[in-house]
Amino acid sequence: NITEVNYSMGIKAQKTDTIFELMRPQKITIIRKKRRAWDKRDAEYWKQFHISKKTLEYFNVEPISHYWINENRFTCKDITYAYKYKTKYKIYAPHSEVKWMSNTTAKQIQGWNQLEDSIKEFGNDVVILTSSLKDVMCLHDLRYPAIALQSEMQFPEDKLIETLKDKFKMVTLLYDNDFDKDSNPGQTMAKKIKGVFMSYRLQNLVIHENYSAKDLSDFISIYGIGDASLWMESQLRLAKKFYEAKEIFPWD
Secondary structure (H helix, E strand, C coil), rough: HHHHHHCCCCCCCCCCCCCEEEECCCCCEEEEEEEECHHHHHHHHHCCCCCCCCHHHHEEEEEEEEEEEEEEEEEECCCEEEEEECCCEEEECHHHHHHCCCCCCCCCCCCCCCCCCHHHHHCEEEEEEECCHHHHHHHHHCCCCEECCCCCCCCCHHHHHHHHHCCCCEEEEEECCCCCCCCCCCCCCCCCCCHHHHHCCEECCCCCHHCCCCCCHHHHHCCCHHHHHHHHHHHHHHHHHHCCCCCCCCCC
């Protein structure tokens, strides 16, 4: 059970039946994980976000039954998933007290390996920098290219924003609206990013608190994929007008 261990950043499960050595100061952490077959529990969980098995597999998400940290074996007593980033992994247990474990670094940008295919399929009018791989997958199914950093509190490097501006006509933010928290960390970071990259005129889409949804996947689970599509279309239409007028979308 993943709640039985106190995990620190830098620890995460790795490829099926393969052992990787993760170097840490004065210690080597050996991690393994074992994949299981998809079942109806997975379908029930992901369908609320309108994310299909095909999309999950495209973004290298797989269900797992066990994982090991050094010689310690843990059984996943509820649905648990491995997000694969080459030799790095995030472990996601949505119903557990400890939802995340990871050995990823800032270098692993979620959705980056799928971005060129998204340009070919959806075009390069807009790219959306969002807060999680779950929202990247939702946006993919809505036919929008998207990426996410490993943490919403991670600040994007200049080179990343410059690369996105070279590839796309408009770069848009869609970070969490943590309306139930005074500090609202998602929108605090979005505004900071906008301010630092003011010359790029990054547009910031905000899901209003009246929707009672902090992010796009929440919006879809409450209102459905159809309403989410309409909301995205309307917000991007307005954002494009402000961008072309060399102004900043004033939603926030």
